[in-house]
Amino acid sequence: NQPNVDEKRTVVKSNYLPIREHIRTIIEEKKSNLCLSADLTNLDEIIELSKQVGDYICLLKIHCDILNDFTMEKIRQLKTISKEKNFLLFEDRKFADIGNTVSLQYTKGLSQICEWADLVTVHALPGDGILKALEESSKEVGEPRGCFLLAQMSSKGALTDEKYVKATVQYAEKYQNFVIGFIAQSRLSTSSNIDYIHCTPGVHINSSEDKFGQQYISPAEAVLQRGADVIICGRAILESNDRVQTAKLYQTEGYKAYQQKRQ
Numbered sequence: 001n002q003p004n005v006d007e008k009r010t011v012v013k014s015n016y017l018p019i020r021e022h023i024r025t026i027i028e029e030k031k032s033n034l035c036l037s038a039d040l041t042n043l044d045e046i047i048e049l050s051k052q053v054g055d056y057i058c059l060l061k062i063h064c065d066i067l068n069d070f071t072m073e074k075i076r077q078l079k080t081i082s083k084e085k086n087f088l089l090f091e092d093r094k095f096a097d098i099g100n101t102v103s104l105q106y107t108k109g110l111s112q113i114c115e116w117a118d119l120v121t122v123h124a125l126p127g128d129g130i131l132k133a134l135e136e137s138s139k140e141v142g143e144p145r146g147c148f149l150l151a152q153m154s155s156k157g158a159l160t161d162e163k164y165v166k167a168t169v170q171y172a173e174k175y176q177n178f179v180i181g182f183i184a185q186s187r188l189s190t191s192s193n194i195d196y197i198h199c200t201p202g203v204h205i206n207s208s209e210d211k212f213g214q215q216y217i218s219p220a221e222a223v224l225q226r227g228a229d230v231i232i233c234g235r236a237i238l239e240s241n242d243r244v245q246t247a248k249l250y251q252t253e254g255y256k257a258y259q260q261k262r263q
């Protein structure tokens with residue numbers, strides 16, 4: 001006997017913290033505002049890595065479409081680790097199609113993203129039907145789901161100008177339960193007093209760019225000058241000699257700045 005959708009919604013309301021609050025709680029409890037961007041092509045490797053660094057991160061971001069060995073069984077293993085280690089799973093899908101299509105991409109296919117991803121990324125470009133569709137689909141699972149709207153990108157030549165950012169913020173306000181924050185390179189001004197989570201990718205201590213236009217700043221600059229709550233780090237950690245020690249370093253640097261900013 002499956003509960004119907006309304007019953008599931010009640011479950012969501014009664015058993016879980018709203019996802020925005022949940023992230024803030026994780027950040028404080030674990031003293032970590034670090035999102036590891038595990039851009040690896042092997043899910044077994046991500047599972048192992050998550051066991052090693054799970055204590056030092058608040059979010060684990062993946063791209064499920066680059067995995068050579070994706071199975072629902074493995075992703076459920078990762079989900080179990082995320083619950084044990086208290087971080088949220090974040091699929092960086094960057095949805096960008098019409099509502100009907102994204103809803104299928106979110107819930108169907110080999111990866112059934114909505115089943116396991118606490119969070120996803122969404123482009124505002126197609127208009128706000130994309131948010132209506134994803135939010136509606138997300139209600140079919142018995143756990144809270146949210147998304148980050150892409151407001152600004154870290155890459156050179158990004159087309160996200162001021163007008164685009166403004167319109168993106170307006171969509172976020174309209175879907176304020178589902179949109180829990182932004183991927184951005186600066187603190188965005190909103191007309192409500194909602195504490196949107198700002199995530200900033202393009203964070204590296206030893207590098208300023210890559211050969212494809214990625215642009216890097218330090219954890220302190222991301223948090224204190226750009227206003228990030230969460231720093232997103234990929235290759236800075238993945239390509240280091242010691243991923244665990246480097247994750248700890250970014251955790252420390254990121255959280256020190258986070259505390260300084262919130263004082």
Ligand code: 5IU
Pocket residue numbers: 037039092150152153154155183201202203214232233234235236
């Ligand atoms: N990412 C960016 N910049 C953006 C957005 C997403 O780098 O503006 I939106 C993603 C891409 C990659 C990760 O998965 O964040 C950054 O990886 P590196 O830290 O390895 O550059």
